[in-house]
Amino acid sequence: xxxxxxxxxxxxxxxxxxxxxxxxxxxxxxxxxxxxxxxxxxxxxxxxxxxxxxxxxxxxxxxxxxxxxxxxxxxxxxxxxxxxxxxxxxxxxxxxxxxxxxxxxxxxxxxxxxxxxxxxxxxxxxxxxxxxxxxxxxxxxxxxxxxxxxxxxxxxxxxxxxxxxxxxxxxxxxxxxxxxxxxxxxxxxxxxxxxxxxxxxxxxxxxxxxxxxxxxxxxxxxxxxxxxxxxxxxxxxxxxxxxxxxxxxxxxxxxxxxxxxxxxxxxxxxxxxxxxxxxxxxxxxxxxxxxxxxxxxxxxxxxxxxxxxxxxxxxxxxxxxxxxxxxxxxxxxxxxxxxxxxxxxxxxxxxxxxxxxxxxxxxxxxxxxxxxxxxxxxxxxxxxxxxxxxxxxxxxxxxxxxxxxxxxxxxxxxxxxxxxxxxxxxxxxxxxxxxxxxxxxxxxxxxxxxxxxxxxxxxxxxxxxxxxxxxxxxxxxxxxxxxxxxxxxxxxxxxxxxxxxxxxxxxxxxxxxxxxxxxxxxxxxxxxxxxxxxxxxxxxxxxxxxxxxxxxxxxxxxxx
Amino acid sequence: xxxxxxxxxxxxxxxxxxxxxxxxxxxxxxxxxxxxxxxxxxxxxxxxxxxxxxxxxxxxxxxxxxxxxxxxxxxxxxxxxxxxxxxxxxxxxxxxxxxxxxxxxxxxxxxxxxxxxxxxxxxxxxxxxxxxxxxxxxxxxxxxxxxxxxxxxxxxxxxxxxxxxxxxxxxxxxxxxxxxxxxxxxxxxxxxxxxxxxxxxxxxxxxxxxxxxxxxxxxxxxxxxxxxxxxxxxxxxxxxxxxxxxxxxxxxxxxxxxxxxxxxxxxxxxxxxxxxxxxxxxxxxxxxxxxxxxxxxxxxxxxxxxxxxxxxxxxxxxxxxxxxxxxxxxxxxxxxxxxxxxxxxxxxxxxxxxxxxxx
Numbered sequence: 025x026x027x028x029x030x031x032x033x034x035x036x037x038x039x040x041x042x043x044x045x046x047x048x049x050x051x052x053x054x055x056x057x058x059x060x061x062x063x064x065x066x067x068x069x070x071x072x073x074x075x076x077x078x079x080x081x082x083x084x085x086x087x088x089x090x091x092x093x094x095x096x097x098x099x100x101x102x103x104x105x106x107x108x109x110x111x112x113x114x115x116x117x118x119x120x121x122x123x124x125x126x127x128x129x130x131x132x133x134x135x136x137x138x139x140x141x142x143x144x145x146x147x148x149x150x151x152x153x154x155x156x157x158x159x160x161x162x163x164x165x166x167x168x169x170x171x172x173x174x175x176x177x178x179x180x181x182x183x184x185x186x187x188x189x190x191x192x193x194x195x196x197x198x199x200x201x202x203x204x205x206x207x208x209x210x211x212x213x214x215x216x217x218x219x220x221x222x223x224x225x226x227x228x229x230x231x232x233x234x235x236x237x238x239x240x241x242x243x244x245x246x247x248x249x250x251x252x253x254x255x256x257x258x259x260x261x262x263x264x265x266x267x268x269x270x271x272x273x274x275x276x277x278x279x280x281x282x283x284x285x286x287x288x289x290x291x292x293x294x295x296x297x298x299x300x301x302x303x304x305x306x307x308x309x310x311x312x313x314x315x316x317x318x319x320x321x322x323x324x325x326x327x328x329x330x331x332x333x334x335x336x337x338x339x340x341x342x343x344x345x346x347x348x349x350x351x352x353x354x355x356x357x358x359x360x361x362x363x364x365x366x367x368x369x370x371x372x373x374x375x376x377x378x379x380x381x382x383x384x385x386x387x388x389x390x391x392x393x394x395x396x397x398x399x400x401x402x403x404x405x406x407x408x409x410x411x412x413x414x415x416x417x418x419x420x421x422x423x424x425x426x427x428x429x430x431x432x433x434x435x436x437x438x439x440x441x442x443x444x445x446x447x448x449x450x451x452x453x454x455x456x457x458x459x460x461x462x463x464x465x466x467x468x469x470x471x472x473x474x475x476x477x478x479x480x481x482x483x484x485x486x487x488x489x490x491x492x493x494x495x496x497x498x499x500x501x502x503x504x505x506x507x508x509x510x511x512x513x514x515x516x517x518x519x520x521x522x523x524x525x526x527x528x529x530x531x532x533x534x535x536x537x538x539x540x541x542x543x544x545x546x547x548x549x550x551x552x553x554x555x556x557x558x559x560x561x562x563x564x565x566x567x568x569x570x571x572x573x574x575x576x577x578x579x580x581x582x583x584x
Numbered sequence: 585x586x587x588x589x590x591x592x593x594x595x596x597x598x599x600x601x602x603x604x605x606x607x608x609x610x611x612x613x614x615x616x617x618x619x620x621x622x623x624x625x626x627x628x629x630x631x632x633x634x635x636x637x638x639x640x641x642x643x644x645x646x647x648x649x650x651x652x653x654x655x656x657x658x659x660x661x662x663x664x665x666x667x668x669x670x671x672x673x674x675x676x677x678x679x680x681x682x683x684x685x686x687x688x689x690x691x692x693x694x695x696x697x698x699x700x701x702x703x704x705x706x707x708x709x710x711x712x713x714x715x716x717x718x719x720x721x722x723x724x725x726x727x728x729x730x731x732x733x734x735x736x737x738x739x740x741x742x743x744x745x746x747x748x749x750x751x752x753x754x755x756x757x758x759x760x761x762x763x764x765x766x767x768x769x770x771x772x773x774x775x776x777x778x779x780x781x782x783x784x785x786x787x788x789x790x791x792x793x794x795x796x797x798x799x800x801x802x803x804x805x806x807x808x809x810x811x812x813x814x815x816x817x818x819x820x821x822x823x824x825x826x827x828x829x830x831x832x833x834x835x836x837x838x839x840x841x842x843x844x845x846x847x848x849x850x851x852x853x854x855x856x857x858x859x860x861x862x863x864x865x866x867x868x869x870x871x872x873x874x875x876x877x878x879x880x881x882x883x884x885x886x887x888x889x890x891x892x893x894x895x896x897x898x899x900x901x902x903x904x905x906x907x908x909x910x911x912x913x914x915x916x917x918x919x920x921x922x923x924x925x926x927x928x929x930x931x932x933x934x935x936x937x938x939x940x941x942x943x
Contacts, residue, residue, distance in 0.1 A: 085941040116941075120934050127930045192937050200917050202792050209792065327883075337917050343929035457941050487794075489824070573824070575795050 030061035036095035045102035046441035047449035054284035058097020058430035060397040074176025083118035097430035103456040126185040153379030162408040168376040175369045187459035193351035205538040206484035212328035216321030229312040232305035249300035279367035283518040286374040301523040387411035398423040478578035482557035485543030490530035517542040530572035591633035591685040607709030607769035626773030656757035670745040701731040703775040706739035729845040780861040781806035781890035786878040797821040804839030821871040884909040
């Protein structure tokens, strides 16, 4: 039996693909470490589809979304530029109408999408993966594929729209007020809003208070999160508390530990990460500090808004205020969409794959339900209805081996045609005016400032200066090690990391942009954050004292 | 240093919790001093002294009697009653023990500054919370360039009487605040004998860059800069490293100097006109003070500062006034970004988005 590529049709082919585009960028935010083949298949197919759908639905004048390829577990992307001037003009005309709902009716637009997705999720969950027939299970899998496709359509339609507004607002601020998106006043204008992710965190904080009341706080505090779970099960109060936690997780625990991967348990399956969050709150003690921070931030936002509006000519304040309002939605959207879109869909992807996987194990097709992550949907389709007599172990074995190979090396940050430099490639990116490329995935490139004599140069994600011991975290399971006052150093951060920020003095990430998770959440917690330092996790070691200068976007290693 | 009867509190001893005793202005000065911000030295004559004086001379009865039938709407009656009360206060001498305390404190202030008959400013400092916000509160009497024991006591006495100006009486009637329980404190503070002075922004007012401090400085009192009479020295300091990033020395040919009961303009000797009017150490000290003030108020500040001739460095570096800077950065709404009349907000935003794409 011939074994197909991991993502048939979209495997990177140097010869063909470098002809199509001379520069392909690694999506380091999502595909480091490398993806399992099944997840890669979902992402490469449907994120790609969603971006093209979103760019087309909005008729963005300069870009028709991105093309994606899969290479050694990495997602590589390039931009579909609109080259023809006439076509641009045509697209501009359609854009004029397509963007209107974002400005006039944002809340309903997003609200309707959220409701639509919650409906899909409810339908997918109505299939009981333990008792469903093989036919029902395959139907659930096909439905999951369709829901994933739809999720990416919504995701990218929204994201292109809000990021376009954000970029415009930043440009207006730059031109008229001389402040860009790294300026503290700019941050003040946009922060201090609640969102769904913070809401879930608040519920977890309440559970930390409850744990204190029930006298089981020490069990959580004195154990690693995983051991705490076992210890809580041994204890009557602990059991009762876990039941309450499960009620919360059944509703809001449909999230992955790693945002873009399905090979780790969801919070519903394994509450360990939720317990780790509770532990962070217990370590901090006191009130839910995001709420306290938010009060101050909301007040500063009002002051900054007033301050800025005074500078806006009176007859221009109407549109300026509308645009500011839309830009303010961007931060909230950036956090919330992960909860309602990616994380929830990925959790249900895992659920469906494992549901089928259990049947395949029972029928002797594979050894472990999670082996399905090393199959392709077509292979799943071939064996789900009648698994009897099939054996896919050789496929799983080979792909797993391949995947382990991907994980043992690093994917290059870009694949370039001969004679094409990284600078050329960045030029194309900027020329695309692609809002997502500029503000989420690639970010601004750091400019070294020799006069500061810093060890790492990045850009300002959140202002302020802080010093403390570095804590280099490569994966979520290590978060448990974070101590109060640490400075977090990571490749990037994900929504489930948010509660940790309450313990931190500062944040340094290898990759990110002003609308990436680490920057947004740092601003909400009022701690300095430097993004896009590229080599933070390579150069900094846990325990070293470092100084994060958010204002200047640089990091100093104090003891080398 | 605290006096036996708590009639006197030095600024160092004042804070928010001392507000009923020293009033808003003095409490604020105390808060600043305690935050490490240098202000001209001085002390508060507490509301306790005023209360003791009013009680001893049974003046409260007179306040009550005089105002019992007066309505806030009757301007003439208020004016007549106010004048009678102020007259009654001014003709009742301050008890000796309070006078002695004020003079002792003033003497020790003179010694501290090494100046006999040190010129001071004598200001009333309202203690009633609601009065502090009233716009006229600042109009309660302030006496500048007062020196000598008798004059200081007399100015204090006049501040006390200013509690019963017509406007103050009317205001209390309107807001229903009792006339016979209201107390006042007085602040006595060294007049700055300014060698050099100027203004400072705790950001770059041109770019809005908050990592910088800008200082303008000239000889004598700060009025020469405020009134734009000289081209001042100009310094840009980086906050983080506290180092001077740029200094431009201006032509400072005139200065305000203290003379009698005020300041007069004099020419600056030619050899001094184009040399810096502040040393590097002084610039850094001023910048440090700016950062403390910004931190204290939690927002960028526009600060008036002065360097005093009478005190040694660094005690001589004072903040004389500060206010928040409004809006960081320039405002430059020019053609291309302006919405035209008759166009909807949404259409304008879309136009701007399209312009962004075609860049």
